[in-house]
Amino acid sequence: MGLLASNREASQAASAVLAQRYQFADPDSAETLVALGGDGFMLHTLHRMLEGECPNLPVFGMNRGTVGFLMNEWRLEDLAERMAQAKAIRVAPLEMRATTVGGDTFVHAAINEISLLRETRQTAKIEVLVDGRVVLPELVCDGVLVSTPAGSTAYNLSAHGPILPLQAKMLALTAISPFRPRRWSGAILPDENNICFRVLEPENRPVSAVADQYEVRDVAKVEIRLDRERSLTLLFDPEHALDERIAMEQFAT
Known part of the structure; x- marks a missing residue:
């Protein structure tokens, strides 16, 4: 050892x-x-x-x-x-593929969660897609995150997301201070789903993406999947x- x-x-x-x-x-x-x-x-x-x-x-x-x-x-x-x-x-970690407004792409892994966070005083506007299907045309919020079961008791729980048993083959999709839809309480998704966030008005409402401790600023699109091979x-x-x-x-x- x-x-x-x-x-x-x-x-x-x-x-x-x-x-x-x-x-x-x-x-x-x-x-x-x-x-x-x-x-x-x-x-x-x-x-x-x-x-x-x-x-x-x-x-x-x-x-x-x-x-x-x-x-x-x-x-x-x-x-x-x-x-x-x-x-x-x-x-198993999450893989984040973040594309910036300038067209650069960054790939990072996250063991706990991947979160999108507004960079300025203005709320973020984010379109949410699951397996290519638009499930929320516009989420107005301070941010949104995707958590693994291992990370579900960390930032996800502080944002009022669900605790996921470690054996659950699920991911938590949790809004951070959602303004619209006001009553949206998040979602629990099968971990084979691919999740995509598209930032609406990214120049006026800039958003950063964080995979555990790795931050990418001014993102336009963030794609997330579970990487079982690692x-x-x-x-x-x-x-x-x-x-x-x-x-x-x-x-x-």
């Missing part, structure tokens, strides 16, 4: 004590990875895998950050045993696995 740690002091200290207790391989020759940090570092590590900067290996995260929703509890003892008994959770594997203690955590978020108060 290999070891990665964020630059935070707590992560570096944990890395030092683990290295004294266990034998770690170079990440390039390892079969699994241990990641020390918070959710942001886990997302950073997964994106490095998607971009080919490090091997796409199963990752066992231990929380040395703040929330740690994607991480396991930090413990020094029994690491090898925990990893041997870990529950593997597969997550699935990632997270490892969790069986009693505290990601699928159970997401399910229990439905009962959080």
Whole structure:
């Protein structure tokens, strides 16, 4: 197993004590990875895998950050045993293909969500298409997002979108502060659907597109699909696995 740690002091200290207790391989020759940090570092590590900067290996995260929703509890003892008994959770990223007003195209992956956000004081006007069919001719809003089940408890939930069980082969389509249609509450779509957003009046009402931490400004069209061929594997203690955590978020108060 290999070891990665964020630059935070707590992560570096944990890395030092683990290295004294266990034998770690170079990440390039390892079969699994241990990641020390918070959710942001886990997302950073997964994106490095998607971009080919490090091997796409199963990752066992231990929380040395703040929330740690994607991480396991930090413990020094029994690491090898925990990893041997870990529950593997597969997550597939979204692919965003964003075309700007100037005609440039950018492709980025997102593990949690892809969101479109207004850039100025004016609301965005967005046409929504599913598999080439116009389902909303004009959504007037602060923005709109598409979330995976893994990301459904993040920005999507804050925007009053639905929590999706991890096993659900669904995507959440959620408006951010919709003005028209005022009562549109979003949609849950099969994950084989291709979703397209066309920005109406993009010069007067500019919109940016964000795939996790990657932003493309002044977009005219954003196409989104689930990329199953680039699935990632997270490892969790069986009693505290990601699928159970997401399910229990439905009962959080």
